[in-house]
Amino acid sequence: METILITGGSGLIGTSLCELLADRGHQVIVLTRSPSSAKRKFDPAIKNISFAAWNIDKGNIDEDAILRADHIVHLAGAGVADKRWTRRRKKEIVNSRVKSSELLLNALKRTAHKVKTVASASAIGWYGPDPSIPNPHPFRESDPADNHFLGETCRLWEQSIQPVTDLGIRLVILRAGMVFSAKGGAFPAFKNPLKFGIAPILGNGRQVVSWIHIDDICRLYLAALERADMRGVYNAVAPEPVNNKTLTQTIAHFFRGKNFISFHTPRFAIKIALGEMSVEVLKSATVSCDKLRDAGFHFLYPSLDSALNALKNS
Numbered sequence: 040m041e042t043i044l045i046t047g048g049s050g051l052i053g054t055s056l057c058e059l060l061a062d063r064g065h066q067v068i069v070l071t072r073s074p075s076s077a078k079r080k081f082d083p084a085i086k087n088i089s090f091a092a093w094n095i096d097k098g099n100i101d102e103d104a105i106l107r108a109d110h111i112v113h114l115a116g117a118g119v120a121d122k123r124w125t126r127r128r129k130k131e132i133v134n135s136r137v138k139s140s141e142l143l144l145n146a147l148k149r150t151a152h153k154v155k156t157v158a159s160a161s162a163i164g165w166y167g168p169d170p171s172i173p174n175p176h177p178f179r180e181s182d183p184a185d186n187h188f189l190g191e192t193c194r195l196w197e198q199s200i201q202p203v204t205d206l207g208i209r210l211v212i213l214r215a216g217m218v219f220s221a222k223g224g225a226f227p228a229f230k231n232p233l234k235f236g237i238a239p240i241l242g243n244g245r246q247v248v249s250w251i252h253i254d255d256i257c258r259l260y261l262a263a264l265e266r267a268d269m270r271g272v273y274n275a276v277a278p279e280p281v282n283n284k285t286l287t288q289t290i291a292h293f294f295r296g297k298n299f300i301s302f303h304t305p306r307f308a309i310k311i312a313l314g315e316m317s318v319e320v321l322k323s324a325t326v327s328c329d330k331l332r333d334a335g336f337h338f339l340y341p342s343l344d345s346a347l348n349a350l351k352n353s
């Protein structure tokens with residue numbers, strides 16, 4: 040049994056991961072901006088989850104929590120798709136990741152900690168759009184960061200946590216695709232319109248979505264902590280990316296049978312509604328999970344059908 044400190048442990052991935060780790064008998068410490076609201080996200084019956092506070096703007100962090108940790112999972116960051124990308128919001132998206140990494144790093148530098156591993160989130164927003172040639176080569180971990188906002192954010196984010204390796208700590212970075220969970224994130228955005236019998240395809244629907252089921256991303260964080268042979272960057276995506284049209288219509292069939300109407304939402308309408316963020320919604324990104332599979336990771340939900348079956352029953 041080990042102690043795992045999780046920043047952003049109150050979020051979509053964090054809550055599931057905390058429960059998985061607690062279930063395995065580990066002690067979990069959620070490092071949060073608000074212990075009282077983070078606490079409300081968890082079943083009080085789970086005894087081995089506790090809470091500690093940090094304030095990224097003020098540079099305050101609970102050092103006792105750092106001293107107790109054997110491993111750190113760094114998930115904290117302002118939601119990329121939660122609000123329109125104004126200049127202020129973009130700054131918050133970057134700073135919440137980079138300044139939080141710096142705060143962790145400084146705490147690790149000044150304490151006699153015993154941290155062996157840091158597993159940090161990143162995203163496939165690192166990559167640019169697929170090249171416009173048929174059957175493009177899927178993006179691999181060694182491909183360079185895109186020069187748009189998300190690519191640059193991911194580059195700064197990964198760069199900010201990298202110096203933990205200078206402290207002798209093993210670092211694993213998981214560049215996650217769209218995480219499918221029944222509890223939040225992108226999946227309800229596909230499912231909710233089906234209440235009205237509609238399945239809106241975004242743009243021409245040909246843009247490829249690289250995704251991963253919530254249980255697989257949590258199992259992957261667990262593997263990153265448990266397996267000393269894992270280090271560096273891994274794309275955290277399932278082996279079967281699908282395009283937006285197939286994704287939208289497969290979800291619709293799953294939940295509505297034949298009782299839905301599908302239509303294309305024009306690009307200009309998406310651009311008006313989302314502003315700059317529309318680039319990401321309309322971007323095709325075919326991302327490879329070969330490195331993960333070569334490392335022996337076994338997906339519970341490799342196909343869209345297997346993931347949707349699990350989501351339907353969760």
Ligand SMILES: NC(=O)c1ccc[n+]([C@@H]2O[C@H](COP(=O)([O-])OP(=O)(O)OC[C@H]3O[C@@H](n4cnc5c(N)ncnc54)[C@H](OP(=O)(O)O)[C@@H]3O)[C@@H](O)[C@H]2O)c1
Nearest residue numbers: 047049050051052071072114115116117135160162215218
């Ligand atoms: N979900 C996905 O599809 C997906 C895909 C790729 C990458 N990721 C990345 O994986 C990480 C976890 O994802 P998630 O979906 O679980 O995210 P989430 O639900 O938005 O949770 C992120 C957590 O970060 C903390 N946070 C929010 N705003 C913050 C701010 N301004 N400053 C500092 N901390 C802040 C919050 O914890 P407290 O309020 O407790 O402090 C929040 O619970 C994120 O960094 C995300 O970008 C997610």
